[in-house]
Amino acid sequence: MSYDRNNIFAKILRKEIPYKKIFENDHVLSFHDINPQKKIHALVIPKGEYIDFDDFNNRASDQEIVALSKAITEVSKILGISIDAGKGYRALTNLSEHGGQEVPHLHFHLFGGEKVGKMVE
Ligand code: AMP
Numbered sequence: 001m002s003y004d005r006n007n008i009f010a011k012i013l014r015k016e017i018p019y020k021k022i023f024e025n026d027h028v029l030s031f032h033d034i035n036p037q038k039k040i041h042a043l044v045i046p047k048g049e050y051i052d053f054d055d056f057n058n059r060a061s062d063q064e065i066v067a068l069s070k071a072i073t074e075v076s077k078i079l080g081i082s083i084d085a086g087k088g089y090r091a092l093t094n095l096s097e098h099g100g101q102e103v104p105h106l107h108f109h110l111f112g113g114e115k116v117g118k119m120v121e
Pocket residue numbers: 008017019032033034035036043093094100101102103104
């Protein structure tokens with residue numbers, strides 16, 4: 001499967017559609033999910049064209065991988081849901097069909113602001 005440049009997050013990265021930005025650096029963009037499942041529901045995505053976490057780990061540079069990982073912690077701090085803030089959150093990524101992935105651009109969900117409940121329903 002090749003990367004679909006018409007996916008919604010590719011459009012957000014090209015600034016073709018609006019989004020509520022939380023954080024940005026050279027490699028990563030974070031914004032609020034349009035349909036929050038918890039009090040806080042953020043998305044953290046790489047700027048590069050990667051379909052999912054496996055694609056990312058296979059093709060991304062070490063710099064991109066480190067940047068995405070660190071951005072998750074950074075975004076949790078910005079949102080006040082970090083371990084430092086005494087809270088905590090869930091970070092997860094869905095992969096492909098069985099994983100329930102809808103948007104084919106790698107994204108980590110950050111859920112928090114309340115107890116997020118059971119891991120798998
Ligand atoms: P997934 O099922 O893991 O692919 O998650 C896709 C997520 O993208 C869902 O939580 C959607 O609510 C979210 N989403 C879809 N379109 C947008 C958008 N335009 N801005 C922000 N989040 C979006």
